[in-house]
Amino acid sequence: MSGAGISTSCGLPDFRSDKNSFWKKNKPIHFSDFKASKESRVKSWENNIAIQQKIKGAKSSNMHKCVNKLLKINKKNFHITQNIDGLHKIEDGNADQVVELHGNIFNAYCLNCGQTFETESFFNLNVKTTGDSICPSCKKGYVKVGTISFGQKLKTSVISSAKIASENCDYFIVMGSSLKVSPANSMLRIAKNNGAEVIILNKDPTPFDSEASIIINGDLEKIYNEIR
DSSP, X not given: XXXXXXXXGGTOOOGGGOTTOHHHHTOOOOHHHHHHOHHHHHHHHHHHHHHHHHHTTOOOOHHHHHHHHHHHXXXXXXXXXXXXXXXXXXXXXXXXXXXXXXXXXXXXXXXXXXXXXXXXXXXXXXXXXXXXXXOTTTSSSBEEEEEOXXXXXXOHHHHHHHHHHHHTOSEEEEEXXXXXXXXXXXXXXXXXXXXXXXXXXXXXXXXXXXXXXXXXXXXXXXXXXXXX
16 A cells, blocks of 8 residues: 655655645645635646646656556555555556555546546636536536545545455555555554554654554665665
8 A cells, every 4th residue: 555655756745745835835625615616626626737747757666666566466466545646557557456545636527427527638628718617518516636635535436445455465565654544544454454464664653553564664765775
């Protein structure tokens, strides 16, 4: 299971080490505000476009590639990620082995009818021209980028997939996550309760270190160079 720490070497800062104030400038919009305010909807869209621009041209880190190699080796391996940046994507498929807990920034959908759209295209053709994100299909719902906002429930099917993967793993390896966000951190406990060995690779200590058999604190790219 990966968190923001696996992508920091790719140029996208995490919330807790945001030296250039990227996240302060693009502060996430609460889901209730998105639904209630046109200004909040536009700001939410601008934030997600800013993330796309931030990672444009970025390449997956060595640790991303290491994880993808493990997925290719065994179809029973899974990658649960809290990240929305898409840098974990596998070039030649195996998307069914990746569980995006918080969605991704590249697809958008209508909260009313479910119609899907490509994020950047919808922003340019609709949000920028109309000043809102009203769905062009049903004309009733608001189109939202497919990331999970604060206050928004995770998709039941996604949580189910993550739980099944956690229940059936022999090793649960945490990479670059503070383990402070629920329900993502509950997957570790699920794995542990079902007999898995827990390994935590993270820059700083986590609240779940006592559950782990192996803990390595440090930059993930440096850790990769030591264990490859």
